[in-house]
Amino acid sequence: MVDAAGATAADLARLPLFADVDRSDLEDLCRVAPPVVLAAGTPVFAQGARADVALLVVAGELEVAVGEGGRRTVLGKIAPGEVVGELALVEPERTRLATVTATRATTCILLSPDLLAVVTRNAAWAAIERHLLRSLVRRVRETERALHEAWKAAQPAPDRPAARAAAAPSLRERLRGFVGRGT
Amino acid sequence: MSRAELESYAQALSKAHGIADPRSTPALATVLARGRRERRNDGDVLVAEGTPADALLFLVHGAVRVRQRDLNGRLCDLTTMPAPAVLGHTALIDETPRTASCIAAGRVEVVTLDRDVFREVLAAASDEGAALRRLLLKCLVRQLDRGNGLLRQAIASPAAGRARQDVTVSELLRVAGALEGFHVSDAELAQMELVVPDEDDD
Numbered sequence: 001m002v003d004a005a006g007a008t009a010a011d012l013a014r015l016p017l018f019a020d021v022d023r024s025d026l027e028d029l030c031r032v033a034p035p036v037v038l039a040a041g042t043p044v045f046a047q048g049a050r051a052d053v054a055l056l057v058v059a060g061e062l063e064v065a066v067g068e069g070g071r072r073t074v075l076g077k078i079a080p081g082e083v084v085g086e087l088a089l090v091e092p093e094r095t096r097l098a099t100v101t102a103t104r105a106t107t108c109i110l111l112s113p114d115l116l117a118v119v120t121r122n123a124a125w126a127a128i129e130r131h132l133l134r135s136l137v138r139r140v141r142e143t144e145r146a147l148h149e150a151w152k153a154a155q156p157a158p159d160r161p162a163a164r165a166a167a168a169p170s171l172r173e174r175l176r177g178f179v180g181r182g183t
Numbered sequence: 184m185s186r187a188e189l190e191s192y193a194q195a196l197s198k199a200h201g202i203a204d205p206r207s208t209p210a211l212a213t214v215l216a217r218g219r220r221e222r223r224n225d226g227d228v229l230v231a232e233g234t235p236a237d238a239l240l241f242l243v244h245g246a247v248r249v250r251q252r253d254l255n256g257r258l259c260d261l262t263t264m265p266a267p268a269v270l271g272h273t274a275l276i277d278e279t280p281r282t283a284s285c286i287a288a289g290r291v292e293v294v295t296l297d298r299d300v301f302r303e304v305l306a307a308a309s310d311e312g313a314a315l316r317r318l319l320l321k322c323l324v325r326q327l328d329r330g331n332g333l334l335r336q337a338i339a340s341p342a343a344g345r346a347r348q349d350v351t352v353s354e355l356l357r358v359a360g361a362l363e364g365f366h367v368s369d370a371e372l373a374q375m376e377l378v379v380p381d382e383d384d385d
Contacts, residue, residue, distance in 0.1 A: 025308070090320045091201075116204070116317070123308040129316040130305065136323035137277045143330035144282075150337045152254060 011035070011058050011107065015081040017131050018124055025123040032118055033109050038062075038102035045100040051088035053112045056128065057081065060106025066098045077103070086132050089113055184243075184294070189215045192243055192294075196267040200321040210314035214304055215241060218294040223287045229270065230285040236274035239301045242266040245291030251283040263288055272319050273326070275301055 009026035012018050012035075018026060035058055038044060044055065047066060055062070055078075062078040075098060078084045087094055092113045111128065119125035184192070193211035197204075218241065223229060229240060232251060246265040253259050261283065264270070274281050275298060296304075304315050 087324060090317075090324045116313075120206075120310055120313040121308050126306065126308045126312055126316070129313070129320065133276050133305075133316060133319055133323065136320065136327060137273055140273060140323055140326045140330060141277070143327060143334060146334055147330060147337075148254070150334070 012109075012124070015058070017081050018127055021123045021127050028122055029109070029119065029124040032122075033111065033115055035107050035109050038106045038108060040102055040104045040106075042102045042106075043099065044102060044108075045085055045096045045098070047096050047099045049096050051085060051094045051096050052092060053110050054083055054085040054088050055100075056083050056109040056111055058107040058109060060108075061103045062106060062108075063101050063103045064098050065101070083111070083128070083132060083135070086111070086135070089116070089132070184215070184220055186212065186216070192241075192267060196241070196269075196318065199267050200318055200325075202317060202321060204317075206310055207314045207317065210310040211318065214296070214311050214315050215294050217300050217304070218296040221293050221295055223291050223293065225287055225289050227287045227291075228284060229287060229291070229293060230281050230283070232281050232284040234281050236271060236278065236281055237298050239272055239275055239296040239298075240270040240285070241294040241296070242268040242270060243292040243294055246288045247285040247291060248288045249283050249285055266291075269318065269322050272322060276319070 009023055009030050012026045012029070013021075013023060038060070044062060045051070057078050057080050059080050062084060063074060064076050064078060064084065065072050065074045067073070078100070084100055085096070089111055115125070189212040190208055193215060194208045196211060197207045218239075220243075229247060242264065244266050246263050247268075247270065248263050249261045250258050251261055264285075270285050270293075271281065304312055305319075306312065
């Protein structure tokens with residue numbers, strides 16, 4: 001991980017997240033949290049490690065995977081403008097449940113809980129926090145939706161023909177579908 | 184409420200949500216000072232399911248019952264929430280209708296922050312804006328933990344495939360909300376911090 005000499009407030013300004021943020025606030029953010037470049041293949045977060053920082057991807061791409069018993073499953077990619085590991089900012093004592101790796105040279109800003117004290121009046125940070133709020137609300141809604149599905153699957157269906165009920169996917173299968181098993 | 188009362192409540196709110204930053208108390212008190220103090224009686228509806236999210240409520244004294252219609256249209260009691268608590272933030276943030284009702288369980292006192300004030304404070308690069316955002320982040324992480332905990336339980340149970348009759352509607356619906364469009368991207372799945380056990384874990 002090296003300082004990103006080329007990454008400036010201009011790079012941040014290109015992210016929709018910061019569309020309404022003045023350049024001076026982006027420059028201030030870069031001063032307190034200088035962008036870093038992760039070389040391709042760099043492990044960023046390790047599954048099981050203590051969660052101490054989150055990352056805002058400015059350019060490049062990160063890959064998220066989980067592993068168990070020698071098997072590794074890629075869950076997805078993190079694109080510019082997205083934050084990964086944000087629960088570390090809210091509840092710093094957690095452990096990582098997934099491994100994150102840079103798939104190519106990737107510029108990021110490290111968001112640490114220590115920064116919270118110095119960026120209170122920075123509009124760029126306020127934009128990041130609002131982004132996190134929207135992201136968390138979306139996840140809460142998705143969890144709620146999955147719970148609704150679980151509830152629906154658990155209900156007896158007297159009006160449903162027995163053969164059709166028997167052919168219906170189990171609750172477990174439905175939940176697996178919701179959380180994207182097999183990706 | 185006097186400034187001292189507001190600070191006392193703000194302190195209780197911060198403590199209840201695990202916020203240790205001493206600056207949050209005066210900042211939250213300043214946010215609360217922009218709201219309306221209201222006293223409501225037992226049975227009064229503070230938030231009505233299906234209505235537009237027009238305010239953020241801080242429960243100062245008393246408790247509220249959280250109720251929601253299930254998929255068959257029956258009203259279910261999900262939980263009872265005591266003060267200090269924040270109500271109605273989720274729908275305000277994603278600008279959707281309320282997904283549950285909050286009903287006074289006895290006499291209650293709330294501070295109501297109108298939507299326009301909420302938006303202004305939430306967007307502000309100030310101590311007050313930061314205090315409100317960080318309080319709501321804590322609230323949401325707890326909601327997420329509770330929901331994911333229930334989901335894990337449903338997935339991991341050996342009885343899951345045979346319909347969880349042992350899981351009550353209230354339990355499953357405790358944090359359940361709207362049935363609006365749903366999609367989990369791979370990236371979001373990673374962020375859900377949800378690990379699905381293997382089939383042979385049964």
